[in-house]
Amino acid sequence: MSNATTTGRAPSVYVPSAEALSTVLAPGARPPRPNALSASLTFGWRALLKIKHVPEQLFDVTAFPIIMVLMFTYLFGGALADSPRDYLQFFLPGIMVTSVVMITMYTGIGLNTDIEKGVFDRFRTLSIWRPAPLVGMIFGDVLRYVLAAVVILCVGLVLGFRPDGGLPGVLAGIGLLVVFSFAFSWVWTFFGLVLRSEKSVMGVSMMVLFPLTFLSNVFVDPATMPGWLQAFVKVNPITQLVASVRAVMSGTSDPSATMWTLLWSAGFVVVFGTLTMYRYNRR
Amino acid sequence: MKRTTGPAIEAEGLTRSFGDTRALAGIDLRVPAGTVYGLLGPNGAGKTTAVRVLATLLRPDGGRARVFGHDVVTEADAVRARMSLTGQYASVDEDLTGLENLMLLARLLGHRKPAARERAEGMLAAFGLTDAADRQVKKYSGGMRRRIDIAASILNTPDLLFLDEPTTGLDPRSRNQVWEIVRAVVAHGTTVLLTTQYLDEADQLAGRIAVVDHGRVIAEGTPGELKSSVGSGSIHLRLRDPGQRPEAERLLQAALGVPVQLEPDPVALTARVGGAGSDLDASAQAARALGDLAHAGIVVDDFSLGQPSLDEVFLALTDHPAVTSDERDDELEAAR
Numbered sequence A: 001m002s003n004a005t006t007t008g009r010a011p012s013v014y015v016p017s018a019e020a021l022s023t024v025l026a027p028g029a030r031p032p033r034p035n036a037l038s039a040s041l042t043f044g045w046r047a048l049l050k051i052k053h054v055p056e057q058l059f060d061v062t063a064f065p066i067i068m069v070l071m072f073t074y075l076f077g078g079a080l081a082d083s084p085r086d087y088l089q090f091f092l093p094g095i096m097v098t099s100v101v102m103i104t105m106y107t108g109i110g111l112n113t114d115i116e117k118g119v120f121d122r123f124r125t126l127s128i129w130r131p132a133p134l135v136g137m138i139f140g141d142v143l144r145y146v147l148a149a150v151v152i153l154c155v156g157l158v159l160g161f162r163p164d165g166g167l168p169g170v171l172a173g174i175g176l177l178v179v180f181s182f183a184f185s186w187v188w189t190f191f192g193l194v195l196r197s198e199k200s201v202m203g204v205s206m207m208v209l210f211p212l213t214f215l216s217n218v219f220v221d222p223a224t225m226p227g228w229l230q231a232f233v234k235v236n237p238i239t240q241l242v243a244s245v246r247a248v249m250s251g252t253s254d255p256s257a258t259m260w261t262l263l264w265s266a267g268f269v270v271v272f273g274t275l276t277m278y279r280y281n282r283r
Numbered sequence B: 001m002k003r004t005t006g007p008a009i010e011a012e013g014l015t016r017s018f019g020d021t022r023a024l025a026g027i028d029l030r031v032p033a034g035t036v037y038g039l040l041g042p043n044g045a046g047k048t049t050a051v052r053v054l055a056t057l058l059r060p061d062g063g064r065a066r067v068f069g070h071d072v073v074t075e076a077d078a079v080r081a082r083m084s085l086t087g088q089y090a091s092v093d094e095d096l097t098g099l100e101n102l103m104l105l106a107r108l109l110g111h112r113k114p115a116a117r118e119r120a121e122g123m124l125a126a127f128g129l130t131d132a133a134d135r136q137v138k139k140y141s142g143g144m145r146r147r148i149d150i151a152a153s154i155l156n157t158p159d160l161l162f163l164d165e166p167t168t169g170l171d172p173r174s175r176n177q178v179w180e181i182v183r184a185v186v187a188h189g190t191t192v193l194l195t196t197q198y199l200d201e202a203d204q205l206a207g208r209i210a211v212v213d214h215g216r217v218i219a220e221g222t223p224g225e226l227k228s229s230v231g232s233g234s235i236h237l238r239l240r241d242p243g244q245r246p247e248a249e250r251l252l253q254a255a256l257g258v259p260v261q262l263e264p265d266p267v268a269l270t271a272r273v274g275g276a277g278s279d280l281d282a283s284a285q286a287a288r289a290l291g292d293l294a295h296a297g298i299v300v301d302d303f304s305l306g307q308p309s310l311d312e313v314f315l316a317l318t319d320h321p322a323v324t325s326d327e328r329d330d331e332l333e334a335a336r
């Protein structure tokens, strides 16, 4: 950006030509409107293009998880288990869930800044499936969730994490996590639309995410907690998700936890997806 | 094309408030198809709100509006299929390149990938943006930005195009380019609803103009009708000798047939010219008046002939000047 392109002055002066304009204006047959999936995927493509042009946004989804894994493994590993390495077997699926679920809040922040710009007005005047811009945006975010999960997995493997479930178990675990995170993102699209500023979205996100991730089975076995806390931990969707991911990664399964994870996911999409679309249409 | 005979837009009694601010206080509009229609008004008059209601982005609190016969609230999707909007502020994605933006929209209009690319490239060429195709829009100049905004809006050759203050903040050359584009678009059969703060812009482009103030239409008609109600311009004179001013006032009044205004400056006078009262145009009237003054031996040091400003139109129509009270716009402007 050192040259004169920032001023953007074209070398030769543009003179609008009525002929050239009338050629592009000539109405070819209007194509039929795209279906819901194709419109959503097109918005997913937009998200990819934005990552291409602003790659810094991937920093959050890679650096943050690495720091989380290193910090918790060495900080708590010795105290909570016999050795960091043992703790890692228990802890890695949990920290993977925590990191990715934390990253979901960027969906709300991104939407909040995006929607203030005029381009969303254009999207909202297109004759397309209404949720497509938001669904596509979350498709792009899902890619970041996968990336973050893979980064954490790699760090874990380097530190000595050895999942008994092997590759299928790990893939199934990441799959569950991504499904849940996709659904959970709709909570943030809602807040992204309702709240006024990026800062307030961030504030609300923290208030929701900290209790949800810490008051769970991520860091310690709930059996060590007082009864009232156990009650909360048990219904916490993060607990269910961590239990099911842990199970598949270690080569077993926890059908009840998996069922609850999927039910919570469906619930988030139905409730917050509906609220989001209500707000989106009502502005 | 269907329904080209009916009006493009019909609105009755549209109201919309934001908290205590009454942005629309009952707007009636009737925009004939195939023309450029101007909404003229100062900052904060309610132009953007009106456009957003008609473009299905905002719900009115009251009243109703139809676009090509479709209700903007209950048949929003049918309205969307036939119109597009270039908002007051950037309405493309600034992080993406010009080509990517147009391809994205072409895909969303239902073109398959190769056709979308072809359409986008053709559009960039027609708008003189081929060299900037692979540059991010945030690096475009103001004029180029406006062009890509408008290009994005006519990708689907809409039947109705909303342009919200398309030339505000542009240099005169870019402004002329936008005018040429608007003329080409309307020549092609698209109806254009254009908002502006400049009388000369509405005059240049629009077949009919509605003057908007405080959320109401306070005057409506062809540019000629509006101007003749105001006078098409004013002549400002400065005399060498303040003692000759009463004589000059009398002569001007006789030559122009309108009241002459005495300015606080003891040598200055102002009068409207080119109003309905005369069949001469403004410059001929002014020339005759100057001739009369010279004949009577009155020395004129300086004179100028100007179009009536929006302020003068407002003064004439409302008896209050066009106050700009839109803090929100000011903030946005400052944030740019």
Ligand SMILES: Nc1ncnc2c1ncn2[C@@H]1O[C@H](COP(=O)(O)OP(=O)(O)O)[C@@H](O)[C@H]1O
Residues within 6 Å of the ligand: B018, B021, B022, B023, B041, B042, B043, B044, B045, B046, B047, B048, B049, B050, B325, B326, B327, B328, B329
């Ligand atoms: N989203 C909004 N929230 C609060 N006030 C608004 C909003 N949009 C417009 N207004 C107010 O409504 C009035 C009309 O604004 P607008 O339609 O933008 O006028 P114009 O486009 O003619 O400058 C202004 O007083 C403005 O401050």
Ligand SMILES: [Mg+2]
Residues within 6 Å of the ligand: B044, B047, B048, B049, B088, B164, B165
């Ligand atoms: Mg405006």
